[in-house]
Amino acid sequence: MKRIFDKFLKAYLVIIFIILYAPIAILVLFSFNEGITMGGRRIGSTVIWKGFSLEWYDKLFRTPEIWNALGNSTFIGIVTSFISAVLGTISAYALVRYDIKGKNLFYIMMLVPIIIPEITEALSLLLFYVLFNIKLGLNTIIIGHATFCIAYVFTVVRARLSDYDRSLEEAALSLGATPFQTFTKVTLPIIAPGILAGSLLAFTQSFDDLIKASFTTGSGIITLPMLIFSKIKSGVSPEINAIATITLIISGTLAFISYWISSRS
Amino acid sequence: MLSDSNAKLSLKRLKGYFLIVPAFIFELLFFIIPLIIVFVYSFSKIDAFGRITFEFTIQNYFNILTPEFTKTILRTLAVASISTIFCLILGYPIGYYIGFKEKKYQNLLIMLIIIPFWLSFVARTYSIISIFSTNGIFNQILTFLGFVGDKPQWLYAWYSVVFGMVYNYLPMMVLPIYASAEKLNPQYLEAAQSLGASPINVFFKVTLPLTMPGIFAGSILVFIPAVGEFLVPELLGGIEWYMIGNHLWIIFLTMGNYPLGSALSIVLIILVLFITILYIKYFAKEVELGL
Numbered sequence: 001m002k003r004i005f006d007k008f009l010k011a012y013l014v015i016i017f018i019i020l021y022a023p024i025a026i027l028v029l030f031s032f033n034e035g036i037t038m039g040g041r042r043i044g045s046t047v048i049w050k051g052f053s054l055e056w057y058d059k060l061f062r063t064p065e066i067w068n069a070l071g072n073s074t075f076i077g078i079v080t081s082f083i084s085a086v087l088g089t090i091s092a093y094a095l096v097r098y099d100i101k102g103k104n105l106f107y108i109m110m111l112v113p114i115i116i117p118e119i120t121e122a123l124s125l126l127l128f129y130v131l132f133n134i135k136l137g138l139n140t141i142i143i144g145h146a147t148f149c150i151a152y153v154f155t156v157v158r159a160r161l162s163d164y165d166r167s168l169e170e171a172a173l174s175l176g177a178t179p180f181q182t183f184t185k186v187t188l189p190i191i192a193p194g195i196l197a198g199s200l201l202a203f204t205q206s207f208d209d210l211i212k213a214s215f216t217t218g219s220g221i222i223t224l225p226m227l228i229f230s231k232i233k234s235g236v237s238p239e240i241n242a243i244a245t246i247t248l249i250i251s252g253t254l255a256f257i258s259y260w261i262s263s264r265s
Numbered sequence: 266m267l268s269d270s271n272a273k274l275s276l277k278r279l280k281g282y283f284l285i286v287p288a289f290i291f292e293l294l295f296f297i298i299p300l301i302i303v304f305v306y307s308f309s310k311i312d313a314f315g316r317i318t319f320e321f322t323i324q325n326y327f328n329i330l331t332p333e334f335t336k337t338i339l340r341t342l343a344v345a346s347i348s349t350i351f352c353l354i355l356g357y358p359i360g361y362y363i364g365f366k367e368k369k370y371q372n373l374l375i376m377l378i379i380i381p382f383w384l385s386f387v388a389r390t391y392s393i394i395s396i397f398s399t400n401g402i403f404n405q406i407l408t409f410l411g412f413v414g415d416k417p418q419w420l421y422a423w424y425s426v427v428f429g430m431v432y433n434y435l436p437m438m439v440l441p442i443y444a445s446a447e448k449l450n451p452q453y454l455e456a457a458q459s460l461g462a463s464p465i466n467v468f469f470k471v472t473l474p475l476t477m478p479g480i481f482a483g484s485i486l487v488f489i490p491a492v493g494e495f496l497v498p499e500l501l502g503g504i505e506w507y508m509i510g511n512h513l514w515i516i517f518l519t520m521g522n523y524p525l526g527s528a529l530s531i532v533l534i535i536l537v538l539f540i541t542i543l544y545i546k547y548f549a550k551e552v553e554l555g556l
Contacts, residue, residue, distance in 0.1 A: 012362075023393055
Protein backbone atom coordinates (compact mmCIF):
# COMPACT_ATOMS: atom_id res chain seq x y z
CA MET A 1 0.00 0.00 0.00
CA LYS A 2 2.74 2.39 1.06
CA ARG A 3 4.88 1.31 -1.88
CA ILE A 4 2.06 2.00 -4.32
CA PHE A 5 1.55 5.43 -2.78
CA ASP A 6 5.24 6.29 -3.17
CA LYS A 7 5.21 5.13 -6.79
CA PHE A 8 2.13 7.24 -7.36
CA LEU A 9 3.89 10.30 -5.90
CA LYS A 10 6.91 9.68 -8.08
CA ALA A 11 4.78 9.46 -11.22
CA TYR A 12 2.99 12.66 -10.20
CA LEU A 13 6.33 14.45 -9.79
CA VAL A 14 7.39 13.38 -13.29
CA ILE A 15 4.12 14.71 -14.75
CA ILE A 16 4.53 18.07 -12.97
CA PHE A 17 8.09 18.45 -14.26
CA ILE A 18 6.90 17.67 -17.78
CA ILE A 19 4.18 20.33 -17.48
CA LEU A 20 6.72 22.85 -16.10
CA TYR A 21 9.31 22.31 -18.82
CA ALA A 22 7.31 21.23 -21.90
CA PRO A 23 6.02 24.73 -22.80
CA ILE A 24 9.58 26.10 -22.66
CA ALA A 25 10.89 23.19 -24.75
CA ILE A 26 8.11 23.69 -27.32
CA LEU A 27 8.79 27.43 -27.43
CA VAL A 28 12.45 26.75 -28.24
CA LEU A 29 11.57 24.04 -30.78
CA PHE A 30 9.21 26.28 -32.77
CA SER A 31 11.80 29.07 -32.96
CA PHE A 32 13.40 26.75 -35.56
CA ASN A 33 10.16 26.28 -37.51
CA GLU A 34 10.29 26.99 -41.23
CA GLY A 35 8.04 29.78 -42.46
CA ILE A 36 5.95 30.13 -45.61
CA THR A 37 5.68 33.04 -48.04
CA MET A 38 2.32 34.71 -48.04
CA GLY A 39 1.61 37.98 -49.83
CA GLY A 40 5.32 38.64 -50.21
CA ARG A 41 5.97 38.25 -46.47
CA ARG A 42 7.44 35.38 -44.54
CA ILE A 43 5.07 34.12 -41.86
CA GLY A 44 5.40 31.11 -39.63
CA SER A 45 3.40 28.94 -37.28
CA THR A 46 4.14 28.38 -33.60
CA VAL A 47 1.94 25.28 -33.41
CA ILE A 48 2.31 23.29 -36.67
CA TRP A 49 5.75 21.99 -37.56
CA LYS A 50 6.85 22.66 -41.16
CA GLY A 51 10.54 21.86 -41.05
CA PHE A 52 13.85 22.92 -39.53
CA SER A 53 15.14 26.36 -40.41
CA LEU A 54 17.27 29.13 -38.94
CA GLU A 55 15.47 31.86 -40.86
CA TRP A 56 13.98 33.56 -37.75
CA TYR A 57 17.37 33.86 -36.11
CA ASP A 58 18.75 35.12 -39.40
CA LYS A 59 16.00 37.76 -39.44
CA LEU A 60 16.73 38.67 -35.80
CA PHE A 61 20.40 39.29 -36.41
CA ARG A 62 19.55 41.65 -39.23
CA THR A 63 17.01 43.69 -37.19
CA PRO A 64 18.70 46.72 -35.56
CA GLU A 65 15.69 47.17 -33.24
CA ILE A 66 16.53 43.89 -31.49
CA TRP A 67 20.22 44.67 -31.12
CA ASN A 68 19.25 48.03 -29.68
CA ALA A 69 16.86 46.47 -27.13
CA LEU A 70 19.39 43.80 -26.22
CA GLY A 71 22.04 46.48 -25.69
CA ASN A 72 19.72 48.57 -23.48
CA SER A 73 18.68 45.58 -21.37
CA THR A 74 22.27 44.43 -20.91
CA PHE A 75 23.47 47.91 -19.96
CA ILE A 76 20.59 48.40 -17.49
CA GLY A 77 21.22 44.93 -16.02
CA ILE A 78 24.95 45.47 -15.53
CA VAL A 79 24.62 48.91 -13.89
CA THR A 80 21.70 47.72 -11.74
CA SER A 81 23.58 44.67 -10.49
CA PHE A 82 26.66 46.80 -9.78
CA ILE A 83 24.67 49.33 -7.69
CA SER A 84 22.85 46.47 -5.93
CA ALA A 85 26.11 44.65 -5.21
CA VAL A 86 27.73 47.70 -3.58
CA LEU A 87 24.74 48.95 -1.59
CA GLY A 88 23.46 45.45 -0.71
CA THR A 89 26.87 44.23 0.48
CA ILE A 90 27.84 47.17 2.67
CA SER A 91 24.42 47.35 4.31
CA ALA A 92 24.37 43.59 4.96
CA TYR A 93 27.88 43.87 6.44
CA ALA A 94 26.85 46.76 8.68
CA LEU A 95 23.73 44.97 9.87
CA VAL A 96 25.50 41.73 10.80
CA ARG A 97 28.73 43.20 12.20
CA TYR A 98 27.67 46.37 13.97
CA ASP A 99 25.31 46.92 16.83
CA ILE A 100 22.80 49.22 15.22
CA LYS A 101 19.56 50.47 16.67
CA GLY A 102 16.52 50.14 14.40
CA LYS A 103 17.87 47.01 12.70
CA ASN A 104 14.40 45.57 12.24
CA LEU A 105 13.12 48.75 10.63
CA PHE A 106 15.93 48.67 8.11
CA TYR A 107 15.36 44.97 7.50
CA ILE A 108 11.69 45.61 6.77
CA MET A 109 12.63 48.50 4.49
CA MET A 110 14.84 46.17 2.45
CA LEU A 111 12.18 43.48 2.11
CA VAL A 112 9.06 45.57 1.49
CA PRO A 113 10.05 46.37 -2.14
CA ILE A 114 9.78 42.62 -2.80
CA ILE A 115 6.34 42.38 -1.15
CA ILE A 116 4.63 45.48 -2.64
CA PRO A 117 3.24 44.69 -6.12
CA GLU A 118 5.75 45.71 -8.76
CA ILE A 119 3.17 47.71 -10.70
CA THR A 120 2.48 50.04 -7.75
CA GLU A 121 6.21 50.62 -7.30
CA ALA A 122 6.49 51.35 -11.00
CA LEU A 123 3.66 53.88 -11.07
CA SER A 124 4.81 55.56 -7.85
CA LEU A 125 8.26 56.05 -9.34
CA LEU A 126 6.69 57.49 -12.49
CA LEU A 127 4.77 60.02 -10.36
CA PHE A 128 8.00 60.87 -8.52
CA TYR A 129 9.83 61.53 -11.81
CA VAL A 130 6.92 63.56 -13.21
CA LEU A 131 6.56 65.64 -10.05
CA PHE A 132 10.25 66.53 -9.90
CA ASN A 133 10.60 66.95 -13.66
CA ILE A 134 13.24 64.26 -14.00
CA LYS A 135 13.96 63.34 -17.61
CA LEU A 136 12.98 59.72 -18.31
CA GLY A 137 15.57 57.43 -19.86
CA LEU A 138 17.95 54.57 -19.10
CA ASN A 139 18.91 56.09 -15.71
CA THR A 140 15.33 56.20 -14.49
CA ILE A 141 14.87 52.49 -15.35
CA ILE A 142 18.10 51.57 -13.55
CA ILE A 143 16.96 53.36 -10.37
CA GLY A 144 13.64 51.50 -10.53
CA HIS A 145 15.37 48.14 -10.85
CA ALA A 146 17.90 48.81 -8.12
CA THR A 147 15.19 49.49 -5.49
CA PHE A 148 14.20 45.81 -5.50
CA CYS A 149 17.50 44.25 -6.66
CA ILE A 150 19.43 45.61 -3.63
CA ALA A 151 17.28 43.28 -1.51
CA TYR A 152 18.45 40.19 -3.43
CA VAL A 153 22.15 40.90 -2.82
CA PHE A 154 21.41 42.02 0.74
CA THR A 155 19.61 38.75 1.57
CA VAL A 156 22.25 36.45 0.06
CA VAL A 157 25.24 38.31 1.57
CA ARG A 158 23.56 38.62 4.96
CA ALA A 159 23.01 34.86 5.09
CA ARG A 160 26.63 34.21 4.17
CA LEU A 161 27.98 36.68 6.73
CA SER A 162 25.98 35.22 9.59
CA ASP A 163 27.11 31.71 8.61
CA TYR A 164 30.86 32.09 8.67
CA ASP A 165 33.37 31.96 11.50
CA ARG A 166 33.95 35.42 12.94
CA SER A 167 37.15 34.43 14.72
CA LEU A 168 38.96 34.66 11.36
CA GLU A 169 38.35 38.40 11.34
CA GLU A 170 39.35 38.71 14.97
CA ALA A 171 42.56 36.80 14.29
CA ALA A 172 43.48 39.18 11.47
CA LEU A 173 42.77 42.19 13.67
CA SER A 174 44.80 40.87 16.59
CA LEU A 175 47.71 40.15 14.23
CA GLY A 176 47.81 43.85 13.44
CA ALA A 177 45.73 44.19 10.27
CA THR A 178 43.72 47.41 9.99
CA PRO A 179 39.93 47.05 9.85
CA PHE A 180 40.07 47.97 6.15
CA GLN A 181 42.75 45.34 5.45
CA THR A 182 40.72 42.80 7.41
CA PHE A 183 37.68 43.57 5.29
CA THR A 184 39.45 43.39 1.91
CA LYS A 185 41.81 40.48 2.72
CA VAL A 186 39.61 38.28 4.95
CA THR A 187 35.94 39.15 4.81
CA LEU A 188 35.58 40.03 1.14
CA PRO A 189 37.10 36.81 -0.27
CA ILE A 190 34.78 34.78 1.96
CA ILE A 191 31.61 36.60 1.02
CA ALA A 192 32.60 37.12 -2.64
CA PRO A 193 30.66 34.08 -3.93
CA GLY A 194 27.56 35.40 -2.15
CA ILE A 195 28.00 38.85 -3.69
CA LEU A 196 28.48 37.29 -7.12
CA ALA A 197 25.45 35.00 -6.79
CA GLY A 198 23.32 37.90 -5.56
CA SER A 199 24.49 40.15 -8.39
CA LEU A 200 23.73 37.49 -10.99
CA LEU A 201 20.22 37.14 -9.58
CA ALA A 202 19.88 40.93 -9.62
CA PHE A 203 20.99 41.00 -13.26
CA THR A 204 18.49 38.38 -14.38
CA GLN A 205 15.64 40.07 -12.49
CA SER A 206 16.52 43.40 -14.11
CA PHE A 207 17.08 41.84 -17.54
CA ASP A 208 13.66 40.17 -17.33
CA ASP A 209 11.65 43.12 -16.02
CA LEU A 210 8.76 44.40 -18.13
CA ILE A 211 6.61 46.49 -15.79
CA LYS A 212 9.04 48.93 -14.18
CA ALA A 213 10.82 49.51 -17.47
CA SER A 214 7.53 50.25 -19.25
CA PHE A 215 6.51 52.84 -16.66
CA THR A 216 9.85 54.60 -16.24
CA THR A 217 11.30 54.55 -19.75
CA GLY A 218 11.90 57.65 -21.84
CA SER A 219 10.54 58.07 -25.34
CA GLY A 220 12.15 55.74 -27.85
CA ILE A 221 14.03 53.67 -25.29
CA ILE A 222 12.93 50.04 -25.38
CA THR A 223 14.20 47.00 -23.48
CA LEU A 224 14.10 43.37 -24.59
CA PRO A 225 11.05 42.33 -22.48
CA MET A 226 9.21 45.46 -23.72
CA LEU A 227 10.03 44.51 -27.30
CA ILE A 228 8.84 40.93 -26.80
CA PHE A 229 5.65 42.17 -25.11
CA SER A 230 4.78 44.62 -27.89
CA LYS A 231 5.44 41.91 -30.51
CA ILE A 232 3.19 39.41 -28.67
CA LYS A 233 0.40 42.02 -28.64
CA SER A 234 0.52 42.11 -32.44
CA GLY A 235 0.33 38.31 -32.74
CA VAL A 236 2.40 35.18 -32.06
CA SER A 237 5.20 34.29 -34.49
CA PRO A 238 8.31 32.07 -34.51
CA GLU A 239 10.29 35.31 -34.55
CA ILE A 240 9.12 35.98 -30.96
CA ASN A 241 10.04 32.40 -30.09
CA ALA A 242 13.55 33.11 -31.36
CA ILE A 243 13.95 36.32 -29.27
CA ALA A 244 12.49 34.52 -26.24
CA THR A 245 14.92 31.63 -26.78
CA ILE A 246 17.86 34.06 -26.72
CA THR A 247 16.69 35.55 -23.40
CA LEU A 248 16.24 32.01 -22.03
CA ILE A 249 19.80 31.13 -23.03
CA ILE A 250 21.21 34.27 -21.39
CA SER A 251 19.38 33.90 -18.06
CA GLY A 252 19.78 30.10 -18.08
CA THR A 253 23.56 30.48 -18.45
CA LEU A 254 23.68 32.98 -15.59
CA ALA A 255 21.58 30.67 -13.37
CA PHE A 256 24.01 27.85 -14.14
CA ILE A 257 27.04 30.02 -13.27
CA SER A 258 25.39 31.10 -10.03
CA TYR A 259 24.63 27.50 -9.08
CA TRP A 260 28.19 26.49 -9.94
CA ILE A 261 29.66 29.27 -7.78
CA SER A 262 27.53 28.44 -4.75
CA SER A 263 28.08 24.68 -5.02
CA ARG A 264 31.87 25.13 -5.26
CA SER A 265 32.22 27.26 -2.15
CA MET B 266 38.00 54.09 31.54
CA LEU B 267 34.28 53.41 31.31
CA SER B 268 33.57 56.56 29.31
CA ASP B 269 36.44 55.63 27.00
CA SER B 270 34.92 52.26 26.13
CA ASN B 271 31.54 53.92 25.74
CA ALA B 272 33.05 56.35 23.27
CA LYS B 273 34.62 53.44 21.40
CA LEU B 274 31.26 51.68 21.26
CA SER B 275 29.42 54.70 19.95
CA LEU B 276 32.17 55.30 17.36
CA LYS B 277 31.74 51.72 16.21
CA ARG B 278 27.99 52.19 16.04
CA LEU B 279 28.51 55.36 14.04
CA LYS B 280 30.59 53.42 11.51
CA GLY B 281 27.72 50.95 11.19
CA TYR B 282 25.24 53.75 10.47
CA PHE B 283 27.65 55.23 7.97
CA LEU B 284 27.60 51.92 6.06
CA ILE B 285 23.82 51.53 5.89
CA VAL B 286 23.11 55.17 5.09
CA PRO B 287 23.64 54.84 1.27
CA ALA B 288 21.13 52.00 0.88
CA PHE B 289 18.78 53.67 3.34
CA ILE B 290 18.78 56.98 1.43
CA PHE B 291 18.38 55.13 -1.87
CA GLU B 292 15.30 53.24 -0.69
CA LEU B 293 13.90 56.32 1.07
CA LEU B 294 14.25 58.48 -2.01
CA PHE B 295 13.16 56.04 -4.70
CA PHE B 296 10.80 53.73 -2.84
CA ILE B 297 9.26 55.32 0.29
CA ILE B 298 8.86 58.92 -0.96
CA PRO B 299 7.27 57.79 -4.27
CA LEU B 300 4.72 55.77 -2.26
CA ILE B 301 3.90 58.88 -0.22
CA ILE B 302 3.50 60.80 -3.49
CA VAL B 303 0.96 58.18 -4.70
CA PHE B 304 -0.95 58.69 -1.47
CA VAL B 305 -1.00 62.48 -2.01
CA TYR B 306 -2.02 62.13 -5.67
CA SER B 307 -4.92 59.87 -4.69
CA PHE B 308 -6.57 62.90 -3.03
CA SER B 309 -5.88 65.32 -5.89
CA LYS B 310 -8.20 66.64 -8.61
CA ILE B 311 -8.06 66.26 -12.37
CA ASP B 312 -10.04 68.53 -14.71
CA ALA B 313 -11.49 67.82 -18.15
CA PHE B 314 -8.22 68.84 -19.81
CA GLY B 315 -6.16 66.42 -17.74
CA ARG B 316 -4.65 69.13 -15.53
CA ILE B 317 -3.97 67.94 -11.99
CA THR B 318 -4.47 70.28 -9.04
CA PHE B 319 -3.68 69.44 -5.45
CA GLU B 320 -7.05 70.29 -3.91
CA PHE B 321 -8.18 67.77 -1.35
CA THR B 322 -10.95 65.49 -2.60
CA ILE B 323 -12.05 61.92 -1.93
CA GLN B 324 -13.83 61.74 -5.28
CA ASN B 325 -11.20 59.32 -6.65
CA TYR B 326 -12.05 56.77 -3.99
CA PHE B 327 -15.78 57.18 -4.74
CA ASN B 328 -15.00 56.50 -8.39
CA ILE B 329 -13.44 53.18 -7.38
CA LEU B 330 -16.71 52.16 -5.70
CA THR B 331 -18.43 52.09 -9.09
CA PRO B 332 -19.49 48.58 -10.25
CA GLU B 333 -16.73 48.42 -12.88
CA PHE B 334 -13.91 48.75 -10.36
CA THR B 335 -15.50 46.79 -7.51
CA LYS B 336 -16.03 43.93 -9.97
CA THR B 337 -12.36 44.15 -10.97
CA ILE B 338 -11.22 44.11 -7.35
CA LEU B 339 -13.41 41.11 -6.53
CA ARG B 340 -12.27 39.34 -9.70
CA THR B 341 -8.64 39.98 -8.73
CA LEU B 342 -9.16 38.54 -5.25
CA ALA B 343 -11.03 35.54 -6.66
CA VAL B 344 -8.41 34.71 -9.31
CA ALA B 345 -5.54 35.14 -6.82
CA SER B 346 -7.29 32.96 -4.21
CA ILE B 347 -8.18 30.18 -6.67
CA SER B 348 -4.62 30.23 -8.04
CA THR B 349 -3.21 29.97 -4.51
CA ILE B 350 -5.48 27.01 -3.71
CA PHE B 351 -4.47 25.21 -6.92
CA CYS B 352 -0.79 25.88 -6.19
CA LEU B 353 -1.26 24.42 -2.71
CA ILE B 354 -3.07 21.28 -3.88
CA LEU B 355 -0.61 20.67 -6.71
CA GLY B 356 2.50 21.86 -4.86
CA TYR B 357 2.06 20.16 -1.49
CA PRO B 358 2.78 16.60 -2.72
CA ILE B 359 5.85 17.89 -4.57
CA GLY B 360 7.31 19.70 -1.56
CA TYR B 361 6.45 16.79 0.70
CA TYR B 362 8.02 14.22 -1.61
CA ILE B 363 11.24 16.16 -2.28
CA GLY B 364 11.67 17.20 1.35
CA PHE B 365 10.67 14.03 3.13
CA LYS B 366 10.85 11.01 0.83
CA GLU B 367 13.64 11.76 -1.59
CA LYS B 368 17.19 11.95 -0.28
CA LYS B 369 19.35 10.86 -3.20
CA TYR B 370 18.20 13.36 -5.85
CA GLN B 371 16.92 16.01 -3.44
CA ASN B 372 19.29 18.78 -4.57
CA LEU B 373 18.74 18.06 -8.25
CA LEU B 374 14.95 18.08 -7.89
CA ILE B 375 14.89 21.29 -5.90
CA MET B 376 17.16 22.88 -8.51
CA LEU B 377 14.67 21.83 -11.20
CA ILE B 378 11.96 23.60 -9.19
CA ILE B 379 14.02 26.80 -8.84
CA ILE B 380 15.34 27.08 -12.45
CA PRO B 381 12.07 28.43 -13.95
CA PHE B 382 12.27 31.29 -11.44
CA TRP B 383 15.47 32.40 -13.18
CA LEU B 384 14.01 32.16 -16.67
CA SER B 385 12.22 35.05 -18.32
CA PHE B 386 8.71 35.57 -16.96
CA VAL B 387 7.56 37.07 -20.26
CA ALA B 388 8.91 34.09 -22.23
CA ARG B 389 7.34 31.56 -19.85
CA THR B 390 3.93 33.23 -20.04
CA TYR B 391 4.20 33.59 -23.82
CA SER B 392 4.99 29.88 -24.16
CA ILE B 393 1.53 29.02 -22.79
CA ILE B 394 -0.31 30.94 -25.53
CA SER B 395 0.84 28.56 -28.26
CA ILE B 396 0.10 25.48 -26.15
CA PHE B 397 -3.54 26.46 -25.54
CA SER B 398 -4.40 28.23 -28.81
CA THR B 399 -7.19 26.68 -30.91
CA ASN B 400 -4.76 24.71 -33.10
CA GLY B 401 -2.24 24.40 -30.28
CA ILE B 402 -0.45 21.38 -28.90
CA PHE B 403 -3.07 20.74 -26.22
CA ASN B 404 -5.93 20.46 -28.73
CA GLN B 405 -3.67 18.41 -31.01
CA ILE B 406 -3.16 15.95 -28.16
CA LEU B 407 -6.92 15.85 -27.51
CA THR B 408 -7.58 15.09 -31.20
CA PHE B 409 -4.87 12.42 -31.12
CA LEU B 410 -6.54 10.84 -28.10
CA GLY B 411 -9.76 10.58 -30.08
CA PHE B 412 -11.76 13.64 -29.07
CA VAL B 413 -13.85 14.76 -32.02
CA GLY B 414 -16.00 17.79 -32.69
CA ASP B 415 -15.26 21.48 -32.36
CA LYS B 416 -11.87 22.34 -30.96
CA PRO B 417 -12.44 23.96 -27.58
CA GLN B 418 -11.16 27.48 -26.93
CA TRP B 419 -8.88 27.36 -23.86
CA LEU B 420 -7.49 30.88 -23.83
CA TYR B 421 -9.16 34.07 -22.58
CA ALA B 422 -11.10 32.43 -19.75
CA TRP B 423 -10.65 32.24 -15.99
CA TYR B 424 -8.98 28.84 -16.26
CA SER B 425 -6.28 30.03 -18.65
CA VAL B 426 -5.47 32.90 -16.26
CA VAL B 427 -5.37 30.50 -13.29
CA PHE B 428 -3.24 28.07 -15.30
CA GLY B 429 -0.76 30.86 -16.11
CA MET B 430 -0.59 31.88 -12.44
CA VAL B 431 -0.07 28.30 -11.23
CA TYR B 432 2.50 27.65 -13.95
CA ASN B 433 4.53 30.72 -12.97
CA TYR B 434 4.13 30.67 -9.18
CA LEU B 435 4.12 26.96 -8.32
CA PRO B 436 7.83 27.04 -7.33
CA MET B 437 7.03 29.73 -4.72
CA MET B 438 4.61 27.30 -3.08
CA VAL B 439 6.85 24.23 -3.32
CA LEU B 440 9.99 25.79 -1.76
CA PRO B 441 8.66 26.63 1.74
CA ILE B 442 6.67 23.38 1.91
CA TYR B 443 9.84 21.51 0.96
CA ALA B 444 11.74 23.40 3.69
CA SER B 445 9.24 22.40 6.39
CA ALA B 446 8.85 18.81 5.11
CA GLU B 447 12.63 18.39 5.29
CA LYS B 448 12.50 19.11 9.02
CA LEU B 449 9.83 16.43 9.59
CA ASN B 450 11.00 13.77 11.99
CA PRO B 451 10.08 10.29 10.62
CA GLN B 452 9.92 8.98 14.18
CA TYR B 453 6.81 11.05 14.88
CA LEU B 454 5.03 9.42 11.97
CA GLU B 455 6.21 5.95 12.98
CA ALA B 456 5.07 6.56 16.55
CA ALA B 457 1.60 7.57 15.41
CA GLN B 458 1.44 4.58 13.11
CA SER B 459 2.57 2.06 15.72
CA LEU B 460 -0.05 3.45 18.07
CA GLY B 461 -2.61 2.39 15.50
CA ALA B 462 -3.35 5.54 13.50
CA SER B 463 -4.39 4.96 9.89
CA PRO B 464 -2.22 6.57 7.18
CA ILE B 465 -4.94 9.17 6.59
CA ASN B 466 -5.06 9.96 10.30
CA VAL B 467 -1.26 10.22 10.45
CA PHE B 468 -1.35 12.70 7.60
CA PHE B 469 -4.07 14.94 9.05
CA LYS B 470 -3.02 14.69 12.70
CA VAL B 471 0.79 14.74 12.39
CA THR B 472 2.22 15.54 8.95
CA LEU B 473 -0.12 18.39 8.04
CA PRO B 474 0.16 20.33 11.34
CA LEU B 475 3.95 20.02 11.28
CA THR B 476 4.18 21.38 7.72
CA MET B 477 1.70 24.21 8.37
CA PRO B 478 4.42 26.94 8.47
CA GLY B 479 5.44 25.95 4.94
CA ILE B 480 1.83 26.00 3.77
CA PHE B 481 1.25 29.51 5.11
CA ALA B 482 4.55 30.86 3.81
CA GLY B 483 3.93 29.32 0.38
CA SER B 484 0.38 30.65 0.21
CA ILE B 485 1.49 34.20 0.93
CA LEU B 486 4.37 33.95 -1.57
CA VAL B 487 1.87 32.96 -4.28
CA PHE B 488 -1.06 35.15 -3.29
CA ILE B 489 0.84 38.47 -3.08
CA PRO B 490 2.37 38.48 -6.58
CA ALA B 491 -0.89 37.03 -7.96
CA VAL B 492 -2.96 39.94 -6.57
CA GLY B 493 -0.67 42.46 -8.28
CA GLU B 494 -0.24 40.46 -11.47
CA PHE B 495 -0.33 42.21 -14.83
CA LEU B 496 1.19 40.03 -17.53
CA VAL B 497 -0.73 36.76 -17.02
CA PRO B 498 -4.26 38.26 -17.33
CA GLU B 499 -2.98 40.55 -20.10
CA LEU B 500 -1.75 37.70 -22.31
CA LEU B 501 -3.94 34.77 -21.25
CA GLY B 502 -7.13 36.45 -20.02
CA GLY B 503 -7.89 39.40 -22.24
CA ILE B 504 -10.14 42.36 -21.41
CA GLU B 505 -12.86 40.14 -19.91
CA TRP B 506 -10.42 38.91 -17.26
CA TYR B 507 -8.55 42.11 -16.55
CA MET B 508 -7.31 42.44 -12.97
CA ILE B 509 -6.32 45.50 -10.90
CA GLY B 510 -2.83 45.50 -12.44
CA ASN B 511 -4.20 45.75 -15.99
CA HIS B 512 -6.47 48.65 -15.07
CA LEU B 513 -3.55 50.47 -13.41
CA TRP B 514 -1.54 50.04 -16.61
CA ILE B 515 -4.32 51.54 -18.75
CA ILE B 516 -5.19 54.35 -16.31
CA PHE B 517 -1.55 55.44 -16.05
CA LEU B 518 0.01 54.72 -19.43
CA THR B 519 -2.99 55.23 -21.75
CA MET B 520 -5.38 57.58 -19.96
CA GLY B 521 -2.88 59.50 -17.82
CA ASN B 522 -5.47 59.86 -15.04
CA TYR B 523 -2.94 59.85 -12.19
CA PRO B 524 -5.39 60.73 -9.35
CA LEU B 525 -7.75 57.84 -10.13
CA GLY B 526 -4.88 55.39 -10.70
CA SER B 527 -3.25 56.47 -7.43
CA ALA B 528 -6.44 55.78 -5.50
CA LEU B 529 -6.76 52.33 -7.09
CA SER B 530 -3.14 51.49 -6.30
CA ILE B 531 -3.61 52.62 -2.68
CA VAL B 532 -6.46 50.08 -2.49
CA LEU B 533 -4.12 47.40 -3.89
CA ILE B 534 -1.33 48.29 -1.43
CA ILE B 535 -3.76 48.17 1.50
CA LEU B 536 -5.00 44.73 0.38
CA VAL B 537 -1.46 43.36 0.17
CA LEU B 538 -0.27 44.93 3.44
CA PHE B 539 -3.40 43.73 5.26
CA ILE B 540 -2.76 40.14 4.20
CA THR B 541 0.96 40.34 4.97
CA ILE B 542 0.41 41.78 8.45
CA LEU B 543 -2.27 39.18 9.15
CA TYR B 544 0.21 36.50 8.15
CA ILE B 545 3.11 37.89 10.20
CA LYS B 546 0.91 38.38 13.23
CA TYR B 547 -0.80 34.99 13.31
CA PHE B 548 1.10 32.49 11.24
CA ALA B 549 4.78 33.35 10.97
CA LYS B 550 7.08 32.66 13.88
CA GLU B 551 9.79 34.40 11.94
CA VAL B 552 9.79 35.96 8.50
CA GLU B 553 10.69 32.96 6.39
CA LEU B 554 10.79 33.62 2.68
CA GLY B 555 12.21 30.24 1.76
CA LEU B 556 14.26 31.54 -1.16
